[in-house]
Amino acid sequence: MTKRQQQQNLSQSRDGGYTIIESLVAMIVVSVLMIAIAPVMAFSVATRVQARRTELATQAARTYIDALRTGAIKPGVPGFPIPAPAGDLAGAAVPTVADTYCVDMDGDTAGGGCAPSSTKDFRVQGAWLNKDATGSDPTSKGYQLLVRVYRADSFASGVTLKAPKAAKKQSVVGSGLGDRTMPVVEMSTEIPPTGAASYNSISDRLKKP
Template identity: 60%
Template sequence: MSKQRQEQNLPQSRDSGYTIIESLIAMIVVSVLMIAIAPVMAYSVATRVQARRMELATQAARAYIDALRTGAIKRNDPTNPGFPIQDMSAAPAFAPPPASTNPQNNLYCVNFDETAGCAGSKEFFVQGAWRNPANPTDPTQTGYELTVRVYRADGFTGGTMKTEQQSVANSALGDPKAPLVVMKTEIPASTVPGSYGSLCSRIRDPKTGQISTTACK
C-alpha cells in the first residue's frame, strides 16, 4: 500500500513550483517598473548634485566678497586678478564673461579641491561688477554696490556664457553656461574706518608685540 501511495504522489510533486512562463512574466513586470522608476531616481540624484554645487558656489561668492572687503583683491594687480569690472548699464547688470579664462577677464578662481588650476567640477569662476553713481576713478576710495555671479569652471569650454541664474528645481544637473549664484552686496570705502580698519589697528607683531604698521598694506 505504501509503495502505491508514493507512486500516486510522485506526479503531483513534479507539477509544483513556478513555470518558465510565470518567471518570464514576473521579470517583464519588474523590468517595466524599473524603467518607470529609473528616470525619477536619476533626476532626484541630479537635483541633489546641483543643490550641492549651488551650495559650494554660494561659499565661493562669500569668499570673493570677503576678499574684496579685506583688500586681498586689489585694483590693477596683475598677480592677483579678480577685481570687479565697472557696471555701465542698468539691464543687464553687466556683460557675461567670455568663454576664455584669461585672468585679464576679471574672473576670480575659487578652488575647493586639491588639484591645481581652475577647471574641475568643484572649482568656480567668480565675476564681479561695481556700481557707483559718481563713477569714481578708484571705487575702493568711496565704496560701491557689488553684483556677483558665480560660474562653474568646467563651463568655460567655448561659446557664450549666460547671465540669468539657473533654478535648482527644474535644472537637474544644470546648464554649465549659466551662473549658479547671483547676489548683490555693498563694499565700504577703504578710507573710512570700519571693522576692517579697526582690526588692522589692533594687529600686533607676534615677535615684538608692537602694533604692526604693515598689516593693512
C-alpha cells in the first residue's frame, strides 16, 4: 500500500468519525428542542379541550334555561332549581346528583344518561330566589335563577365539590384539563312567571340592592 493510499484511507476514517459525531450532535439538538416544545404543545392541547368543554357546558346551561322557561322542567321534576338562601343567590348549596339535571352529550343512556365515568356529559344545578314566592314553587311569580354546570364525572366516587362561592372560577387559559370539583360554567338569568305577570315582584328583583 502506497503512502498516498494510506493518507486517503486515514482521511476517509476521519470523515466517518466526524459523521458519527455530527449525527450525535444533531440528535442532542433535536432532543433539546423537543423537550422545550413538549410543554407548550401539551398546554395548547389542554386549552383547546377546556375551551371545547366550556362551549358545550354553555350549551347545556342554555338548554336547561329554555326547559325551565317552556315548563318542560316543573316543580317536582328531578333537576328543578332548589331554593337559594334568602338574599344570597350565589350562596346556593353545593348540589347532589338528585339536585341536578342531566344533559347527555354522548348519547349513552347508562347511569340515566350521565354516568359518573363520562367525560362528555354534564349535570346542571339550578337555584332560585324570589322573596315573594311561597313554598317550593316559584313559577307563578317568576324568579332569579342561578345555573351551575358541572361535568358528570364531578359526581364520581371520591370527588368532593368545592363551595363555588369560595372557590376561584375556572378559566379556559391556564386551567389545563379543568377542575372536576368546580362548575365549568356559572351564570344567572330571570325566569318569567308562567301565569299573570307579577310586576311588583319583577320590579323588586331587578332593583339594585
